[in-house]
Amino acid sequence: MGFRLMSNNENIQYYVIESFNKSNKVDHLFSTRIGWNNNNFSKNISKLFNVKEENIVFSNQVHGTNIGYIKDIEKYKNEIFPKGVDGLITDRKDIVLVTYYADCVPLFFLDIKNEIIALAHAGWRGTVKNIGGKMVDLMVNKFNSNPKNIFIGIGPSIGPCCYEVGENVYNEFKKNYSFYEELFVTKKVNKWYLNLWEANRILLYNKGIPNGNITVSNICTSCNNDKLYSYRKENGTQNRMISAIKLKH
Numbered sequence: 001m002g003f004r005l006m007s008n009n010e011n012i013q014y015y016v017i018e019s020f021n022k023s024n025k026v027d028h029l030f031s032t033r034i035g036w037n038n039n040n041f042s043k044n045i046s047k048l049f050n051v052k053e054e055n056i057v058f059s060n061q062v063h064g065t066n067i068g069y070i071k072d073i074e075k076y077k078n079e080i081f082p083k084g085v086d087g088l089i090t091d092r093k094d095i096v097l098v099t100y101y102a103d104c105v106p107l108f109f110l111d112i113k114n115e116i117i118a119l120a121h122a123g124w125r126g127t128v129k130n131i132g133g134k135m136v137d138l139m140v141n142k143f144n145s146n147p148k149n150i151f152i153g154i155g156p157s158i159g160p161c162c163y164e165v166g167e168n169v170y171n172e173f174k175k176n177y178s179f180y181e182e183l184f185v186t187k188k189v190n191k192w193y194l195n196l197w198e199a200n201r202i203l204l205y206n207k208g209i210p211n212g213n214i215t216v217s218n219i220c221t222s223c224n225n226d227k228l229y230s231y232r233k234e235n236g237t238q239n240r241m242i243s244a245i246k247l248k249h
């Protein structure tokens with residue numbers, strides 16, 4: 001099972017995670033550039049999830065590891081979460097969580113038993129600080145999740161084929177993780193290609209998430225620039241893609 005490209009009758013295209021669909025617990029998507037722009041996120045989600053725009057909450061991302069718990073939609077109606085957070089979590093069925101991307105790794109979380117959903121934005125900084133693992137800890141400690149019931153999607157982002165990084169990034173991973181060598185391929189002096197998908201997969205597996213519960217998209221934003229926006233490929237585009245998720249009633 002993997003990520004699958006879908007389209008509605010107006011040719012709004014988006015990816016879904018097959019294991020999440022199979023659970024029948026959530027509406028969710030990762031947007032593309034086909035039928036989407038920075039101004040129609042709420043409108044499209046409202047249409048695709050059949051939910052009011054005021055039930056959508058957006059993150060205000062700062063490349064950190066803070067996570068916002070949305071326990072009450074009244075405060076946030078179709079607005080941005082007030083604090084700088086790179087993750088959102090909820091147990092409410094009337095809330096749509098949304099986070100933004102343009103090469104960083106989108107992480108989707110679903111506890112199929114306790115019905116908890118979450119999203120996290122993991123660029124190299126968020127990955128090296130293990131925002132994914134932090135989210136699993138929060139699900140276990142606050143929501144009593146068993147890691148065996150948590151399903152995870154690692155969505156489209158810049159891939160190991162295209163994500164060239166310098167010594168500062170290499171050294172941060174080397175300093176923090178014994179398995180860092182598995183994440184890098186070097187082709188030039190002091191330049192490496194970093195595999196953020198594998199970094200996040202290993203970190204989540206180390207938190208007790210079974211490999212069979214983790215779906216890696218293996219879809220590179222830069223290689224698939226016809227379908228997806230890429231900050232690097234497009235020299236700092238302002239266009240964004242979103243992850244969105246909502247528990248079904």
Ligand SMILES: [Zn+2]
Pocket residue numbers: 158159160161162163220221222223224
């Ligand atoms: Zn690529």
